[in-house]
Amino acid sequence: xxxxxxxxxxxxxxxxxxxxxxxxxxxxxxxxxxxxxxxxxxxxxxxxxxxxxxxxxxxxxxxxxxxxxxxxxxxxxxxxxxxxxxxxxxxxxxxxxxxxxxxxxxxxxxxxxxxxxxxxxx
Numbered sequence: 626x627x628x629x630x631x632x633x634x635x636x637x638x639x640x641x642x643x644x645x646x647x648x649x650x651x652x653x654x655x656x657x658x659x660x661x662x663x664x665x666x667x668x669x670x671x672x673x674x675x676x677x678x679x680x681x682x683x684x685x686x687x688x689x690x691x692x693x694x695x696x697x698x699x700x701x702x703x704x705x706x707x708x709x710x711x712x713x714x715x716x717x718x719x720x721x722x723x724x725x726x727x728x729x730x731x732x733x734x735x736x737x738x739x740x741x742x743x744x745x746x747x
Contacts, residue, residue: 631644632644633645633741634741634742635647641741642739642740642741643738643739643740643741646735646738647739649735650735650736650738650739654736658732659732661732662725662728662732665725665729666729669721669722670722672718672721673718673721679715682711682714682715683715685701685711686708686711686712686715688701689706689708689711693708
């Protein structure tokens with residue numbers, strides 16, 4: 626008689642997953658964490674004025690840098706404009722977004738670990 630070990634993967638409506646990882650996930654993963662990620666992203670983006678505001682700030686900084694570095698004509702009003710302050714504000718916004726992204730990666734990691742091991746050697 627051949628002793629066949631149980632499958633290390635399990636079929637689900639969303640594809641095959643690692644059976645042990647799924648069991649572990651079911652024991653301790655709080656799915657509401659994913660909703661908290663959405664809330665965190667919304668808060669982070671709202672703090673910086675939204676994705677379009679972030680994009681506009683990057684374009685504004687680019688235009689300022691073009692003038693300073695390459696000597697192009699002014700395209701951003703100079704009144705109350707300070708290139709380093711613009712860059713610093715963008716840097717702070719991007720650092721906040723990066724913190725959110727690192728948190729999101731940690732939250733998603735248990736779901737990523739569901740990748741099944743079919744025992745295929747490459």
